[in-house]
Amino acid sequence: MAKKTLLNEKDIHIILHRLACQLIENHNDFKNTVIIGLQPRGIFLANRLTQILQEDYKVSDIKLGHLDITFYRDDFRRRDEPLEASKTELDFIVENQNVVLVDDVLYSGRSVRSALTALQSYGRPSSIELLVLIDRRFSRHLPIQPNYRGRQVDVINSEKVKVSWRENDKKDAVFILSNA
Amino acid sequence: MKELTTDHLLGIKHLQKEDIELIFKTADHFKEVINRPIKKVPSLRDITIANLFFENSTRTKLSFELAEKRLSADIINFSAAQSSVKKGETLIDTVNNILSMKVDIIVMRHPHVGAGEFLSKHINAKIINAGDGAHEHPTQALLDTYSIREKLGKVAGKKVVIIGDILHSRVALSNIFALLKQGAEVKVCGPVTLIPKHIESLGVTVETNLKKALSWCDVANVLRVQHERMDINYFPSVREYTQQFGITSELLSSLKKEIVIMHPGPINRGVEITSDVADSSQSIILNQVENGVAIRMAVIYLLAQKIKN
Numbered sequence: 001m002a003k004k005t006l007l008n009e010k011d012i013h014i015i016l017h018r019l020a021c022q023l024i025e026n027h028n029d030f031k032n033t034v035i036i037g038l039q040p041r042g043i044f045l046a047n048r049l050t051q052i053l054q055e056d057y058k059v060s061d062i063k064l065g066h067l068d069i070t071f072y073r074d075d076f077r078r079r080d081e082p083l084e085a086s087k088t089e090l091d092f093i094v095e096n097q098n099v100v101l102v103d104d105v106l107y108s109g110r111s112v113r114s115a116l117t118a119l120q121s122y123g124r125p126s127s128i129e130l131l132v133l134i135d136r137r138f139s140r141h142l143p144i145q146p147n148y149r150g151r152q153v154d155v156i157n158s159e160k161v162k163v164s165w166r167e168n169d170k171k172d173a174v175f176i177l178s179n180a
Numbered sequence: 181m182k183e184l185t186t187d188h189l190l191g192i193k194h195l196q197k198e199d200i201e202l203i204f205k206t207a208d209h210f211k212e213v214i215n216r217p218i219k220k221v222p223s224l225r226d227i228t229i230a231n232l233f234f235e236n237s238t239r240t241k242l243s244f245e246l247a248e249k250r251l252s253a254d255i256i257n258f259s260a261a262q263s264s265v266k267k268g269e270t271l272i273d274t275v276n277n278i279l280s281m282k283v284d285i286i287v288m289r290h291p292h293v294g295a296g297e298f299l300s301k302h303i304n305a306k307i308i309n310a311g312d313g314a315h316e317h318p319t320q321a322l323l324d325t326y327s328i329r330e331k332l333g334k335v336a337g338k339k340v341v342i343i344g345d346i347l348h349s350r351v352a353l354s355n356i357f358a359l360l361k362q363g364a365e366v367k368v369c370g371p372v373t374l375i376p377k378h379i380e381s382l383g384v385t386v387e388t389n390l391k392k393a394l395s396w397c398d399v400a401n402v403l404r405v406q407h408e409r410m411d412i413n414y415f416p417s418v419r420e421y422t423q424q425f426g427i428t429s430e431l432l433s434s435l436k437k438e439i440v441i442m443h444p445g446p447i448n449r450g451v452e453i454t455s456d457v458a459d460s461s462q463s464i465i466l467n468q469v470e471n472g473v474a475i476r477m478a479v480i481y482l483l484a485q486k487i488k489n
Contacts, residue, residue, distance in 0.1 A: 071213065071221035071481075082182040082485050085209040093217070121218040 006134075006161070007151060007174040015150040019131060020052045022148050023100065030062050032126070033098045038115055039068040039086035042103035044165040045133055049102065063097075065090035069114040095123035100148075104163040106132040109144035134161050134174060184482050188300045188307040191316035192357035200361060204326055206478035207471070214250060214473055224253040227484050230278050232288045233310070234260040234271075234295075239445050239469065240310050240320070244287050247476035253484075256283070271295065275303055284487055285480065288312075306483045314348045314409060320444050321354035323475040325362055327468045328399055331440055336363030341393045343425060344403030344452055347374045348410065351403060351444045356382055369393040370425060373414040374405075390425050395435055401442040402427055402453050418451060427453045432462065440464055 007015070027033040030053070037046025043066045053059040070085040101115055112130060119125065133150040139157065151174075155161055159178040166172050181198045189195075213221055229248050233241055241257075248255045258278065275286065286303070288296055289310040296309035311317040329335050340359050346352045346368045359366045366384040368375060375386055387393040394400060405421065415421050427441065441453070441463040449455045458465060 068209070070209075071223045073223075076223050077485060077487055084182050085206065087209070088212055117222065121213075121216050121220070123217060 002178045004176045004178075005173060006153065006176050009172045012133075012150075012172045012174070015133070016048060016052055017056070019148055019150060020049055020057060023049070023053065023131070024057060024059065026129075027098065027100070030059055032096070033100060034063040034065060034092060034094060035100050035102060036065045036067050036090070036094075036115075036119070038101065038103045038111060039066055039070075039088070041105075041163065042101075044167055045104050045131075045163075046102040047167075048165070049131075063092050065092065067101075067115060067118055069111060069118050072114040072118040074110060074114065090122055093123050094119060094125045096126050097123075099125045099128045100131055101128060102131045104132065105134045105136065105161050106130070106144070106146055106149075107136045107139055107161075109140045109142035112144050113142050133163060136161060183485065187483070187486055188296070188309075189318050189479055189483065190296045190300060190307065190309045192318045192321050192354045192361070193316065195318075195357075195361070197361050200322065200325070200358065203322055203475065203478045203482065204329065206482060207326060207474040210250075210477040210481070211471070211474040213477075214470075220250050220252060222252045223481060224248070224251040224484050227251075227284045227487070228254045228256070228282060229285045229287060229480070230256050230258060230283045231310075232258045232275070232278070232286060232290075234288070234290045235311065237289055237310070239472075240289065240317075243469070243472040244308075244310060244319075244476050247473050247480060248287075250473065251477055251480060251484075253285075253480070256281070271299070272302055275299060279303060279305060285483060306487065308479060308483065311350055313350065314353075315350050316354045316357075317350040318354050318358075319472070319476055319479060320351050321358035322479070323468055323472040324351075324355055324401060324442060324444065325358045325364075326475055327442065327464050327471050328364075328440070330467070330471065331464055332398065335359065337365075338399060339365045339367070339397045340399045340401060341367045341369050341387070341397040342401045342403065343369045343390065343393065343427070345374045345405045345414075346370050346379065346403070347376050347414075348406040349403050351401075355401060356384055360384075367393055367396060371415050371421070390427075391431065391434075394427075394431065394439065397439055399440040399442060400427065401444070403444065404446060404448055404452060422451055426451065427457050429454065429456045429460065432457060438462055442468060444468070 035046050037043035050062050050064045066089045068086045068088040070083050129147040131148040132146045135149040135152045137154050162175045164173050181202050184199050185196050285306045287308045287310050290312050293313040293315040295312045296307050300307045325335050342352050360383050367387050369387045443465045
């Protein structure tokens with residue numbers, strides 16, 4: 001399997017700071033804004049962005065949550081490998097809040113669709129935005145586009161985009177894996 | 181492990197330890213779901229479940245129904261009292277008629293031992309045993325041990341005594357299997373007439389002195405005397421049973437430690453347990469009921485996962 005580095009540690013550092021600044025531009029002091037990372041892989045990006053906002057840009061009191069979408073997916077009983085649920089941790093209500101959904105890779109858009117349904121169980125947000133690190137162009141199955149994107153890439157279906165985080169994969173990097 | 185090793189839930193006897201762990205892990209997620217403002221997930225919206233109750237039930241039936249609705253399944257209910265069973269229809273015919281209506285999962289309670297197993301061999305649907313005679317009641321044992329795990333952190337190494345009518349109890353047998361598989365120590369306690377012969381061969385010990393049993397245990401699971409299953413008198417009087425095997429607050433305060441009190445319901449207050457004990461902080465009876473919904477959601481979800489589209 002061929003492995004090509006798309007983004008290295010430094011690229012990711014720059015991108016995360018840019019995304020944090022874009023969020024501040026639109027959400028100011030985050031008074032009515034909540035950041036929700038999608039399980040299982042979007043939570044690292046959500047945690048990291050929250051950390052940057054708090055430590056480097058002195059935005060205090062950010063509400064951060066993790067949302068599991070397993071029970072809302074549209075491929076239950078339709079896939080070979082059974083799904084495994086992760087933990088949802090939302091200790092605030094999303095009613096009348098501006099929600100920023102965070103995931104690492106936007107591909108078909110089906111996870112985001114599931115997340116939109118899952119979010120309804122926690123109330124009616126006043127708005128929902130989507131932030132992704134990697135936006136795979138031309139691969140959407142649904143009319144879903146990100147509001148904030150780290151990097152847009154053209155990758156064919158047989159290739160895989162893998163985001164690794166230093167929290168669990170030793171270092172920050174984005175790879176493109178292909179069978180060629 | 182992400183999938184159950186079995187296609188039906190007929191009894192705890194057929195489950196692996198890993199199956200129980202998977203059910204508990206999944207139930208943890210559903211317990212979070214049922215405490216949300218909107219307590220429902222859409223996972224099973226294309227699944228139809230038939231609840232066939234050939235024997236009376238309130239709690240188990242409500243709990244299953246609620247679990248199915250929380251998973252967005254379509255459900256049909258059937259109870260023997262209002263059905264063609266009274267007109268002489270056989271079990272297979274009744275169920276095949278229901279299956280022709282395109283049912284994916286059957287939850288069945290039946291007075292005969294092995295009814296679920298029999299169905300699973302003749303019918304193309306996932307079967308969940310909600311109690312078969314005095315044999316097994318697997319979801320009850322799962323929710324009981326899940327409640328112990330929640331209260332005490334784990335089941336392994338804990339000492340559990342099951343008190344009362346062991347002979348007629350499917351809850352007792354399923355609990356014995358579930359507790360032993362998870363590494364607990366099990367004792368049964370009750371009048372000798374209500375303890376099955378050779379029960380030691382399952383790996384449990386027998387104690388007929390209630391005080392001794394309670395001093396030994398961490399958890400006491402108190403069962404009801406099942407008068408409806410008794411064809412003869414197994415003890416002289418209810419009063420005498422209560423004097424010897426009834427749990428009272430005086431008895432509990434005479435112990436050197438605080439034990440956990442469980443009861444699968446329905447409770448006969450003042451017979452096997454007094455009201456003040458049932459309502460005390462030591463009792464986790466109502467937690468058992470709440471956990472019942474989460475456990476049944478997990479079982480249904482995991483079995484539905486095996487129905488391929």
